Amino acid sequence: MSIYKRGANWWVHFTSPKGERIRRSARTQNKKQAQEFEDRLKAELWRVEQLGDKPRRTWQEAVVRWLSNTEHKADHNKDIAKLCWLDGFLADLYLDEIDRDVIDHIAEKKRSEASASTANRYLAVIRAILIMARDEWDWIDKAPKIRLYKEPKKRVRWITQDQARTLLSELPTHLADMAEFSLNTGLRQSNVSYLKWDQISLERQLAWIHAEDSKNSKALTVPLNRGAMSVLARRAGINEVYAFTFHDQPLHRTSTKAWTNALNRAGITDFRWHDLRHTWASWHVQKGTSLQELMELGGWSSYQMVLRYAHLAGDHLREVANRLDDTKLSQPANSETEE
Structure with a gap:
């Protein structure tokens, strides 16, 4: 039938x-x-x-091909999760049926349950697939213009060294070690959580993040200062494979109840685990590290990414500003002027 x-x-x-x-x-x-x-x-x-007409292609056909073409992406699994959610709206549609009304409906639905930046990530996946279907696969003749929500400027939340010491004292040992290492290296949570001993050279005081584990898909060399080396010395011998573990396993999540309770006891508000990286970067700039040096240390892909920390370099720039101290452009305060 x-x-x-x-x-x-x-x-x-x-x-x-x-x-x-x-x-x-x-x-x-x-x-x-x-x-x-x-x-x-x-x-x-x-x-x-x-x-010889062009065949109509479905959204699901496009998703299968797009996932195959982008499986090398570091955030491939996150894309899959987004597409699973989008399947509830697009699964039965042809690509040429996905118009502005459909997109706006999806945008409004996601925005009602998440932030503007989160909604934009879902819209960006739809846009990427439709553009590829139009420009590379020749499956559709045009793609709807997708308007993204206006996002707030990226926050830079950092704490002082005194606050950091208080926070570390309140954290359980396994989280304190990870946090202290992060404050000394600026590494992202996932890179610390899954850091293996074979990525570390204690003799050379270096660590390596492989390209496939890096957010921008570029390998990163991490110099280990005295603070980072001290943490690793405490971790030595606990696990043969990973530097940081809890119950002999890597920590998949660090923003736990223990983290929240420690923040409350330390009197620190509006502070996420990723803000440890912001704190590391902020301390560096305040100590005189140039933005170019910071970009290389932190593994950012563009200079634009580190400009958010530029305003913290005021003390460092005072010495530069003082180079004009011997410039005399006005009369001394007690000098007499001719009538």
């Missing part, structure tokens, strides 16, 4: 002129409408086969 019911909706099932088996939802509970859908679909496939 070419039309059958599956759940609440009717589905069509037939063989195309090319011998391919076609099985798709008609997205209707009305049998007559399902029959009309099947007739239109058969006509479209005939035009593709006999007249």
Whole structure:
């Protein structure tokens, strides 16, 4: 039977002129409408086969091909999670059916449950797939323009060294070691959580983050200062593979109840684990590290990424400003002027 019911909706099932088996939802509970859908679909496939028309492609076809093309991305699994959520809105649509109304509906739904920046990440995935379908695969002739939400400027939240010492004293040992290492190296949480001993040279006082584990897919060499070396000395011998563990396993999550309780006891508010990296960068700039040096140390992909810390360099720039101290542009305060 070419039309059958599956759940609440009717589905069509037939063989195309090319011998391919076609099985798709008609997205209707009305049998007559399902029959009309099947007739239109058969006509479209005939035009593709006999007249050379461009075949209509579905969103799911595009997702499968896009995931195959982007499986090298560091955040590939995050993309999959986003696409699973988007499947509830786009799974049954052809690419040419995804218009501004559909996009706006998705945007409003995601914005109602998440921040503007989170909603933008979902919209960016849709945009990337549609643009690739248009420009590289020639599956569609045009793609709708996707408007992103305006996002607040990126926050720079950092704490003083006294606050950091208080926080470390309140944390359980396994989190305190990770936090102290982060404050000395600026490494992201995942890079600290899964840092292996074979990525560390205690003799050379260096660590390495492999390209596949780096956010910008570039390998990073991490100089280890005295503070970082001290932490590693305490961790030596605890686990043969990983530098930082809890119950002999890497810590997948650091923003735990223990972290929150330690912040409360330390009297520190609005502070996330990632802000340890902001703190490390802020301390460096205040100590005179140039933004170019900071970019290389932190593994940022562009100079623009470190400009957020530029305003903290005021004390460092005072010496530069004082180079003009011997410039005399005005009369001494007690000098007499000619009448």
